[in-house]
Amino acid sequence: MTYMIKTLNLTKSFKEKVAVNKVNLLVPKGSIFALLGPNGAGKTTTIRLLLGLLKPDYGEIEINNINVVAQPKEIRGKIALLPQISAAYHDLTPMQNIKFILELNNIHFDDVKNELNYYLRRLDITADLLLKPFSKLSGGEQRAISFIMTIILNKDFLILDEPTSGLDISRGKYVREIILDLAKKGKTILLSSHIISDLEELAEYCGIMKNGFLTFQDKKEKLIEKYASSTENFEEAIIQAFRAPINGD
């Protein structure tokens, strides 16, 4: 099996608190990997370490054969990121934001025009919405635009932090469908979400983080097998995994 992400003893502390503790993460290429954990487990710090935005205190990170710790510049622009909170220029229109993110990634608008129209239609973003300032859009519309700004970059590896948060039922469903389509095309997706329907439908692999430790990583079925009383109950498996003691606790 080939891996998109390999970390070895990845460790990061903030003052007294060890946010990420000797994490050995393995994300197979072309998979949807759900990184789960209770609040403050270290998921966001792990994502920032993978992006090269934070320097680890200790350990190695390899993404698509790039050593992120030794060559942080090399990883820049190679990962598409959807942050937990919609990040866009509020004074610019969604169309200006999209054009900017394309230009920043050296992608010509005309090359992705059809794809963009397809995503916009699918997520019900009308032409008039595209011309309003981003700040005037509803939370759901902002989230949908941010999602499109992430996937339109056509990167091989995507980090999606709560992709359906704030979306209505219809848009949430289409976002999940799009994520599955991307995985079918061979993209690797690291997903962080607290929405159980997202995880049930999307996650192929699961990683459980607790107090900075990676306590589990394997196929979703293995998680259910290990932690749930019945094979149907994925939610129960996650809750039990969150509550399970860390080795040495």
Next chain:
Amino acid sequence: MQKSKKTLNKKSLNLQQFKAILKKDLSLLFRKKIAFFIFGGPFLLMFFMFILPTLFSTSTTLNLLIYNEDQGYMEQNIGNQIVLLLSQYYSSNDSHVSVILVDNYSAILKTEDLGLYIPSNFSTLAFTSSPSLYVVDTQQTISSQTQISIIYNICQKVMTSAIANRTIPDIQTVQVSPTSGTGEQSLSVKASIIAYPLGYMIFLLIALNSSSNSLIGFAREKRMRTMEIMLAYTINHRSLIISKVITGVVASVGSTLSYFLGIGAATLVINRNSDTNFFNIFSLNFKLLGFWDVLLVILSVIIALFLSTLMTMAVDCNLTREASERLSPLISIGFSFFFYFLIIVNPFAFSTALIINPFYWPYRLVLLVVSKKFTFEVAIYIVEIISLTLILVYLATKGIEKEKNLYLE
């Protein structure tokens, strides 16, 4: 070969990214609200600052009659210097104020406008006790009172300078008292014309621009959460800094021009029937100074604003979002405040408190250059400005990736 192609591609990608970032930053600068603050603010402020007093005063010409009887003291005739300097401030083409020299005191008393009498002992008393000026203001309007206060300031300045620059005769050859520092006399008349308006301009524009800088700076990027995206996608993080610097320069140039246009427009409205007053704005007689001197004045304001932008950026990059939003405008305003309140007392002041103030450097530099004093001091200010620019860019580049600044409130 392959390696060089790869390097070239990387360079071209960096350039592409830089262009995209700059386009975005400039586009944000020209958004309605921000553009209104940065470009509209100085224009409106100066326009109304000049227009409003005219609503309460007449537009008739004020005649300033001067009778100088001063006989001088220790080879100094302060009265003559005052008359000379007044004639520089109120040029012969000025339709607003005309300066007329008269040869008797009774003409002053009979004036229907403004009168200034410099008594024969003025110089003597300036060196020994308190000299007196006799001022007549028959109009008692806001406009005439403003003129009187300007005249008083000019007289005060000339007198202070004359005393500060007197030569103390040597009593013994063993010990020589040092002469006072470089004073007004060592600088040209042009420098004295420029000094007050330039100091005021630097202070006001920095105060106005400091809050606007945070609208186009990194603090706002952090607030909008776009900073993380920018850092993740931008290969060379220095591009982010340089783009903000260029945007800051554009904003500075725009604000400065807007300031001048505001005064110019107000002057045109006030003096609709005059064809000369557009060049006499805010005591800066553009025709008298000449193109290059005016250009130097504008350039020094732009340099001061540029340094203020860099300071804001360095603070934004090195402090957390909330701290930078609160502190960065205060730092610039604080420096400009100390600069202005030191030079307002004496525009040619030269003290430690001023030398360590970055906004003093372009100000002093221009005063020296227009006086054609290309001394070592000029070189020092140029080096200081360049060094500070490099240091601030370095601090911003180093600070931009600091995790606490990115993720802590």
